[in-house]
Amino acid sequence: MVLLHGFPQHWWEWRGVLPGLAAHYRVICPDLRGAGWTDAPPTGYTSEQLLADVVALLDALELDQVCLIAHDWGALLGYELCLRAPHRVRKYVSLGVPPPFVRFDPRLLGRGRQRLTYHLLRDFTTNRNTCSENDIELFAASCAHRPAPPPRPLSTAADAHRRRRPHRAPGVPRRMRGAHR
DSSP states (O other), X not given: OEEEOOSSOOGGGGTTTHHHHHTTSOOBOOOOTTSTTSOOOSSOOSHHHHHHHHHHHHHHTTOSSEEEEEETHHHHHHHHHHHHOGGGEEEEEEESOOXXXXXXXXXXGOSSSOHXXXXXXXXXXXXXXXXXXXXXXXXXXXXXTOOOOOOOOOOSHHHHHHTSOOOOSTTHHHHHHHHTO
């Protein structure tokens, strides 16, 4: 079983499920190029190269076919693997990313306060302070194409910390730009 992490995570994202899966499967959680303990070369962040990295890993480990679970940006890569090398994937579970054939429409989110948005941003995080209520309101407004509420004043050091640029490690901007191409 291969687990592909999302962005900006690395293999450690899977720490909560590894013991249960490892009791039944051989589990491989690679760090994708530019994440975790890998190098962050100046190039090589295209979907083709990231896919080639995963296929090269499968070849190096002599894995002809795998069960694949992927999250976020890794899920996009998982879909690419399923579409370009379907013989390599026995089963696939995508977490947090819909199938590539689904067209997003803001009406899917509902009206008024975006319950789905609140649920996703509040209930599926290990750190409840990741997004403030103001952050969620701004995000929900952008999804529903409604005017954003006026920003609230910063109330805590955590609010101030969240508004700083969080992902400024070398290689991260390249990875963000290249992974969707």
